[in-house]
Amino acid sequence: MEIKDFFPMWDNLEEKEKNILERKSVLKAAKSGDILYDSDDSCSGLILVASGQLRAFYMSEGGREITLYRLLEGDICILKANCIINSLQFDINISAEKDTVFYVLPPESYKQLMESSLEISRYTNEIMAGRMSDIVWLMDQIMWQSFDKRLAGFLLEESALDDSDTLHITHETVANHMGTAREVVTRMLKYFRSEGLIELSRGSIKIVNFDALRRLSA
């Protein structure tokens, strides 16, 4: 993916703005498992995913995690730009879940664009509104959906992202995605197994009854 492919309104940008985006963006690569940014990197700039998969997660003061959303090919992350959007009063962490190639537009360049381009500012509004919608949906799930339903939905989503019926994932990792304790995950996975929905082996979960899992998550 080229920089211009990330911006649906590319043709409306001024030449100067296109130049900043194309010349100042730095192409980077990360290996699956790498931590790209932690809570201390509060102003890293704009992150644009060219290929692979990133995980944006929130960490509590006590060190507990919950996945806020995934960044896939074509996605832009603006939540590491606290120094440009000053009212972003929380920090997220970003790790690579697959080998990932991404661009980073440094804060000073992003700031320059936000100060001159109405198009970029409005697009930032849309991206932020999309992320906020994800987070409100997540809060709804946490508060009012039973854990079996959430876990069924999580397994199906992971299976779709990996395009596989077998997930190579530990119970600890599932717990970190869902913001809960490992024991809670293990207990529910064993229940799913007893119901014939999944098979469990060391470090992997195999979905054997997709239909039943979908009914449960619906």
Added chain:
Amino acid sequence: MEIKDFFPMWDNLEEKEKNILERKSVLKAAKSGDILYDSDDSCSGLILVASGQLRAFYMSEGGREITLYRLLEGDICILKANCIINSLQFDINISAEKDTVFYVLPPESYKQLMESSLEISRYTNEIMAGRMSDIVWLMDQIMWQSFDKRLAGFLLEESALDDSDTLHITHETVANHMGTAREVVTRMLKYFRSEGLIELSRGSIKIVNFDALRRLSA
């Protein structure tokens, strides 16, 4: 409050933009307890609170509520502008908690400003980032803070908003603010009473030990 008092960058706006804001905004009044907007009013425009107190809350499909944030004098709500910021994929409800005077800038006028004014677009980014920060903080509280701590914090916040040690509020209303069931609230309030933190009578809660409540919430 006049319209210009809501916009710190008023002097940087163009005359045409100032005119839209001043001439198209409609002044309205609501009584304490009124529901101003429900989930069906997805595009009401920009809401600017001149005096009083509004409550923005989310309602689950099952009809359960949680308070997302309060809007006080000088606050602007952009989350009822789904037709301008298309990626806002959730609906909130707004009710008046005190007699409230507010301006509404209709969607078509807000849209016009968003299409022409970089200042307004950037300010929208800041407001949205602030709301998102509130919601992430709330999610953190829900997931990882014990309920006694959250309830202590809620009682202190209400006391500060009402400038009174006695809250005229039912257990049901507290439950709706906090996104939980009435029984859970009643049980914890009775525990607080047994610990000498509060006194309970029909329809009201009186804080008698502020220090202990503050220690609990810290």
